[in-house]
Amino acid sequence: MRIKRSVASRKKRKKYLKAAKGYTGALSRRYSLAKQQYYKSGKYSYTGRKNKKRDYRKLWITRINAAARSQGLKYNELIHGLKLANVDINRKMLSELAVNDPEGFNEYVNIAKQSLAESVQ
Numbered sequence: 686m687r688i689k690r691s692v693a694s695r696k697k698r699k700k701y702l703k704a705a706k707g708y709t710g711a712l713s714r715r716y717s718l719a720k721q722q723y724y725k726s727g728k729y730s731y732t733g734r735k736n737k738k739r740d741y742r743k744l745w746i747t748r749i750n751a752a753a754r755s756q757g758l759k760y761n762e763l764i765h766g767l768k769l770a771n772v773d774i775n776r777k778m779l780s781e782l783a784v785n786d787p788e789g790f791n792e793y794v795n796i797a798k799q800s801l802a803e804s805v806q
Contacts, residue, residue: 745780752783756794766797769804 696716698716705712705719710720750760767774782790
């Protein structure tokens with residue numbers, strides 16, 4: 686009995702071409718190129734998920750630094766002062782406070798300033 690592969694191979698090709706919709710040029714139309722780009726896109730998305738975490742942390746630190754400098758304190762002094770005062774707040778929450786609740790952020794800045802002043806004495 687002879688084996689016919691046309692249905693299975695068409696199904697396999699359609700899977701990759703369907704996933705490659707939106708790719709530019711021949712990458713969305715030619716099977717071999719679409720398959721290669723499909724796997725490469727998977728690698729890009731994996732590294733992108735890792736880079737997203739770095740990018741958000743950078744953004745939070747930039748926001749905190751800008752808000753802290755407006756209060757006369759550098760970012761590293763603010764973080765060090767909060768650590769000395771045993772205040773556990775992450776950078777995401779600090780940046781949200783800096784953007785949405787400046788009065789609340791000022792309280793954390795004052796806590797950091799006090800703890801820094803006490804550590805010098």
